[in-house]
Amino acid sequence: MTLAPSAATTVPGSGFWPDVAQRLLRDRVAVVCATLVVALVLIEIAVAAGWLARNWRDEVAIPYAPPGLDARARSEPAHPREPGAGQAAPNAPDLGDVDPLAARRSEWHLASGSDAGAEAPRDAMRPLGADRLGRDLLAKTLQGGRTSIFVGVVAALMATLIGSTLGALAGYFGGAVGDALEWLYNVFESIPSLLLIFALAAVLSRGTATVVLILGLTGWTGMYRAVRAEYLRHRARPYVLSAQALGVDHRGRILRHILPNVSHVILVRLSVLVVAFIKAEVILSFLGFGVPADGVSWGTMIAESQSEILAGRWWQLAAAGVPMALFVTAFSMFTDSLRDAMDPRLR
Amino acid sequence: MRRYASRRLLQMVPTLAGVVLLVFALFHWVGPDPVDVLAGQYASPERIYLIRHQLGLDRSYAVQLGIFLRQIVTFDFGQSWTTGEDVAHIFATRLPASLTIAVPILSLEFSIGTVLALAVASVRGSLTDRALMVACNVAMSISFLIYVIVIQWLFAYRLGWFPVQGWSDRLRTNLTVYAPLPVLLAVLINLAPTLRTFRTFVLDEYGHDYVRTARAKGASEPRVLLVHVLRNALVPILAYVSLALPGLFVGAFLLEVFFSIPGIGRELVGAVYRGDFPVIKASVVYLAMLTMMINLLTDLAFRLVDPRVRLT
Numbered sequence: 001m002t003l004a005p006s007a008a009t010t011v012p013g014s015g016f017w018p019d020v021a022q023r024l025l026r027d028r029v030a031v032v033c034a035t036l037v038v039a040l041v042l043i044e045i046a047v048a049a050g051w052l053a054r055n056w057r058d059e060v061a062i063p064y065a066p067p068g069l070d071a072r073a074r075s076e077p078a079h080p081r082e083p084g085a086g087q088a089a090p091n092a093p094d095l096g097d098v099d100p101l102a103a104r105r106s107e108w109h110l111a112s113g114s115d116a117g118a119e120a121p122r123d124a125m126r127p128l129g130a131d132r133l134g135r136d137l138l139a140k141t142l143q144g145g146r147t148s149i150f151v152g153v154v155a156a157l158m159a160t161l162i163g164s165t166l167g168a169l170a171g172y173f174g175g176a177v178g179d180a181l182e183w184l185y186n187v188f189e190s191i192p193s194l195l196l197i198f199a200l201a202a203v204l205s206r207g208t209a210t211v212v213l214i215l216g217l218t219g220w221t222g223m224y225r226a227v228r229a230e231y232l233r234h235r236a237r238p239y240v241l242s243a244q245a246l247g248v249d250h251r252g253r254i255l256r257h258i259l260p261n262v263s264h265v266i267l268v269r270l271s272v273l274v275v276a277f278i279k280a281e282v283i284l285s286f287l288g289f290g291v292p293a294d295g296v297s298w299g300t301m302i303a304e305s306q307s308e309i310l311a312g313r314w315w316q317l318a319a320a321g322v323p324m325a326l327f328v329t330a331f332s333m334f335t336d337s338l339r340d341a342m343d344p345r346l347r
Numbered sequence: 348m349r350r351y352a353s354r355r356l357l358q359m360v361p362t363l364a365g366v367v368l369l370v371f372a373l374f375h376w377v378g379p380d381p382v383d384v385l386a387g388q389y390a391s392p393e394r395i396y397l398i399r400h401q402l403g404l405d406r407s408y409a410v411q412l413g414i415f416l417r418q419i420v421t422f423d424f425g426q427s428w429t430t431g432e433d434v435a436h437i438f439a440t441r442l443p444a445s446l447t448i449a450v451p452i453l454s455l456e457f458s459i460g461t462v463l464a465l466a467v468a469s470v471r472g473s474l475t476d477r478a479l480m481v482a483c484n485v486a487m488s489i490s491f492l493i494y495v496i497v498i499q500w501l502f503a504y505r506l507g508w509f510p511v512q513g514w515s516d517r518l519r520t521n522l523t524v525y526a527p528l529p530v531l532l533a534v535l536i537n538l539a540p541t542l543r544t545f546r547t548f549v550l551d552e553y554g555h556d557y558v559r560t561a562r563a564k565g566a567s568e569p570r571v572l573l574v575h576v577l578r579n580a581l582v583p584i585l586a587y588v589s590l591a592l593p594g595l596f597v598g599a600f601l602l603e604v605f606f607s608i609p610g611i612g613r614e615l616v617g618a619v620y621r622g623d624f625p626v627i628k629a630s631v632v633y634l635a636m637l638t639m640m641i642n643l644l645t646d647l648a649f650r651l652v653d654p655r656v657r658l659t
Contacts, residue, residue: 187365191635192597202619203378282490321493328488
């Protein structure tokens with residue numbers, strides 16, 4: 001069946017996936033990109049497991065501490081205490097009869113005094129700088145990456161599940177089922193995707209899960225079209241007809257016979273979606289429909305940095321933008337290599 | 348041709364019905380109760396009843412769908428829930444600003460993309476070509492938002508060549524003062540994917556026999572490129588542009604938000620934020636209609652550009 005001209009460079013007969021793996025291993029770009037992606041994903045898994053960047057909310061540095069490695073550069077406490085705090089100021093007028101809160105003042109002073117340990121001296125520099133609250137940007141970008149990659153991957157899986165299921169049904173059965181699904185596809189395709197996203201954002205509540213839902217529900221059409229075309233091509237192939245003659249039912253033919261033969265299309269589309277959704281999350285978060293304010297993602301970090309950069313504070317933009325660009329570039333270049341490795345005739 | 352057009356128009360009806368049903372289901376069934384938006388937290392039961400009655404929410408879904416259909420046909424979506432402005436008036440007054448940036452973006456991107464694609468294709472396979480393609484790949488993987496932030500900072504804030512944001516009432520001032528930066532930004536951002544796609548279109552044409560024939564006849568390389576190749580490559584390029592048109596128009600919506608341009612996009616984002624359903628419903632339905640019409644017109648235009656295209 002395959003007329004691959006590159007047969008001379010691959011060991012024939014070892015099966016499709018081993019062949020793909022072999023071609024990928026020979027592709028230096030693919031190896032480098034895959035290593036990078038895997039490394040980043042492993043780091044983010046460590047973050048998700050709580051081994052890394054767990055205390056990213058701690059305000060360890062002065063606000064907007066610039067990036068730098070001088071760890072000993074300590075500043076004065078960020079909010080120096082008012083002189084005389086903790087004990088009554090000697091010449092303060094006695095307001096006991098007019099101030100209804102006077103009776104509790106000393107109590108509060110004591111309470112705040114016991115908290116003094118929390119006001120540890122803050123760092124004047126952090127490896128990647130600090131944000132408005134003095135939170136370390138390295139930890140923050142690790143946490144943000146976790147959210148962004150999670151959103152991208154889960155939303156892509158969701159869109160893939162919807163798109164490939166509907167596409168397989170439409171392509172395999174055709175007829176009335178195909179027409180109905182084709183109608184659904186046309187409906188979703190005729191609404192510009194950003195508008196559909198807006199409409200969903202308007203009716204759903206805010207939150208990270210909503211972002212996943214919005215992207216998954218709007219992004220499945222491309223997958224549907226590709227998978228449907230593949231199933232259309234495959235459903236009358238001799239191997240499928242033989243399976244039918246042997247008494248394999250529809251379910252078996254769709255899942256066990258055709259699916260493995262079109263899985264490479266799904267895989268490539270899936271990785272394209274991951275990249276697209278990671279980028280979409282940034283836009284959604286900027287518009288305020290994305291990750292909520294108490295969470296962090298690369299999108300919220302970039303959105304925060306818009307005002308910071310006007311004051312020359314570029315480090316949050318760099319801390320979020322560089323890892324994101326790195327991940328997205330590596331991922332999409334690997335996807336290109338993967339596509340070439342799976343279909344050498346395309347080269 | 349006429350028969351084809353009328354059949355296509357008929358085929359649009361079920362799709363349009365689907366769009367209407369989808370929007371209806373989203374806003375009347377999935378979405379939150381409009382009373383939450385309209386009446387506030389401490390509304391009296393009478394007021395809630397009044398609002399529900401006014402919007403027809405106390406009727407059956409069938410009647411509500413009927414109301415929605417009448418709104419679509421009569422272009423009367425009532426008033427914005429938060430500002431009380433007529434929805435039709437909102438669109439009419441915000442459209443000029445949107446067009447002021449969308450039209451220059453479209454024409455510039457299309458022409459620059461075509462010219463650059465021809466230039467790159469004529470040096471295909473060279474180091475310049477490959478370097479440019481790698482640059483396109485890298486450029487495409489940087490977030491849209493980063494470009495906006497950095498370019499806004501560099502050109503408007505640091506260099507002061509353009510105002511950071513703003514808008515006036517006069518078209519000329521808008522075009523010369525406020526529009527250039529968002530337009531430049533959009534063209535820069537879209538150029539990488541456009542160039543990459545247009546380049547493959549041009550290269551596809553290079554492989555054909557008629558190019559070899561033209562060369563054999565002694566046509567100069569510029570003539571081969573500009574007369575023979577370009578005319579044929581324009582067919583897929585036009586197809587790409589018309590398919591990208593709605594997305595591009597809507598994409599310009601985002602720029603309106605970043606640059607505070609009082610167009611439809613900024614209005615829409617604000618509407619999503621405030622839960623102003625009539626505005627969103629209207630824009631989804633009408634822009635979907637517009638998209639379908641543009642697709643039909645494109646197919647018809649193909650017939651004019653390329654007589655070989657058979658409309659079936």
